[in-house]
Amino acid sequence: MNVTRQEVNAETALLTVQVSPADYQSKVAASLDKYRKQAKIPGFRPGKVPMGLIQKQYGKGVLAEEMNKLVSDALYAYVQENKLEILGNPIPKEGSEVKGDFDNPGDFEFVYEIGYAPTIDLKLTNKSKYDYVQVKIDDKLIDQQIDDLRRRYGKMTSTDEVNETDMILAQFVELNEDGSIKEGGIMHSSTTSMEFIEDKKVKKSLVGKKVGDKVTVSASAITRGDSDKAAMLGIKPEELANHSDSYQMTINDIKRMELAELNQELFDKLFGEGAISSEKELRERIGADLKNMFANDSDRLLTREVYRDLVENTPVNLPDTFLKRWIQLSNEKPITIEQIEADYDSYAKDLKWQLIQGHIFKANDIKLDNAEVIEFTKGLIANQFAQYGIPAPEDAELTKQAAGALQNRDEANRIYDMLAETKLTQYFKDTVKLNSKEISYDEFVELASK
Incomplete structure (x- = not known):
């Protein structure tokens, strides 16, 4: 079996897979023998059906199945061995026909198209400047928070x-x-x-x-x-x-x-016995808690701003024609080119961001190792307990619950995405120049909702 590559342009190439009888005959024979042993055909005892009858009934289908496996494996191996960075998977070249006869099998030739992942030239340095927007923690906001707490316990x-x-x-x-x-x-x-x-x-x-x-x-x-x-x-x-x-x-x-009275009984209910002993300490604690609470929102706004800038201003040449065909061929349900065209800009934008994010992770050796994912998940679970005023379980139980949560594929994907975004945000904060900017809570909410 032989695979050759022909460059079409900077974005796509053709892979030609040549298959000879020696590549598939033994595999087809083994599959047909398995069919023979399992076949139940009237007039013949199990396992005694003549091979000629098996060949006539199943031969063409088995050949096609084995050929598909061989070609797929050959394409995958070629991409891996040659370290090709591609998007999606190889797809049959449009308008090409398989060279070979499945009724009289001999040599076969298949032509596939691949789309190259573009090279990312990311211009993000300590000279790149972005606003880091924070909520101004003033007396008015602290008063509102205290009123909410007094109402909750009133x-x-x-x-x-x-x-x-x-x-x-x-x-x-x-x-x-x-x-x-x-x-x-x-x-x-x-x-x-x-x-x-x-x-x-x-x-x-x-x-x-x-x-x-x-x-x-x-x-x-x-x-x-x-x-x-x-x-x-x-x-x-x-x-x-x-x-x-x-x-x-x-x-x-x-x-x-x-409203609940501002006294020691309320302070103890809110933060534990003796943690707060005066209204002054209460205001300081609430101010610090609000600052920590809004920090995550400030990080998200920064990431959103950098994301918009990078997607809009980083040149990324996608093999658009290839990708549209790949989407059409790989979609579970039939979809027209017109439908793909209508949604393609959004798809291309998402793909562009994935490529930029992947480049950042690879270029800066940012990884998500299992131990780190477990610790991050434990933190999420502990925060959930804290929201309900319940102490977090012991470390061993937290670890067990974290491992259980990661067994669920959807939940695991959500957690990995959260950790990836956390690392990405930290990279941005460490790399770019931040222009700290304080705005009111109402202005912050309006900005976040855009």
Whole structure:
């Protein structure tokens, strides 16, 4: 068997595989003998079917199967031995025909096309400058965080009059267009939260209402979307179309969150006994925690910015024609060239980034070894426990859980991607010049959402 290469251009080449009878005859004979031993043909005992009959019935198919294996193995070996960096897999040359006769087998010749992975010339140095955006941890943000914590550990109490943050317990009765009660309509007791009402006019109309007051409201105006509205009315979302949006709301109770006091009891609940002993220490701790929390988001914004710059400005010549055919031939379901063309720009952009990322890892000897992946996974699991205020298990149990998580292919891929991004971000931070820039929390959220 012989494989030769013909360069078409800088992006593609042709591999010609020549196969002689000596390459496949013994393999075909062995496969046919196996068929003979297993074949169940009326009139013949198992294993006694004449080889001529087996050859006639299965010969051509077996030859094609063995030939496919031989050619695939030869192509793979040639690519490996010659250290060719290719994209996808070799595909049959468009318009070429197999030279050889499967009815009268002799010499065969197959022609395949390969697409070369482009050379990456990455211009990323300590002269490359990027903004490193951070949230400004000011008194306002710390106050908001403290209020959230006090609310989380506070308690609900009944009050007489509605304010802008209360929860209203009420009975909702469906109305006709003229404002009269709809016979057989919805009558359901539920709750609505003033904090979630976005319509300022509606919100203002409810402030000051008292227990026992009856108010006509739009169900849509006091809920957040169809699922929330259906839950408030005690029906399924698909039933909303059969009902009015106008309801009489009779206020039965008004619940107000009474914030937890800033005292040692709250400090101990939040951070453990004796860890914090004053409001000053609390503010310092919250400020530090917020800084650490937003650090990961700042890293992600930096990586996103560098990614955009590298993808837009790094020359990467892809073998586009080859890749489009490869996508069409390798797709599990039939797909037209028109469909491929419609999505190709997005595919090419993703591939370009993969090649750039691969180049960075290879050029800088960045690796993901198993021990490191286990430690990273243990950290993720420990953080999950911490989110629920639960101490992490002992190291041996953490290691066992990490190994179990990595047995799941999808979960393992997700974890490897996270660790790869972490290493990539660190490479960027170590390599480029960072222009530290502090912005408000609201500005940060807006920037991150773009």
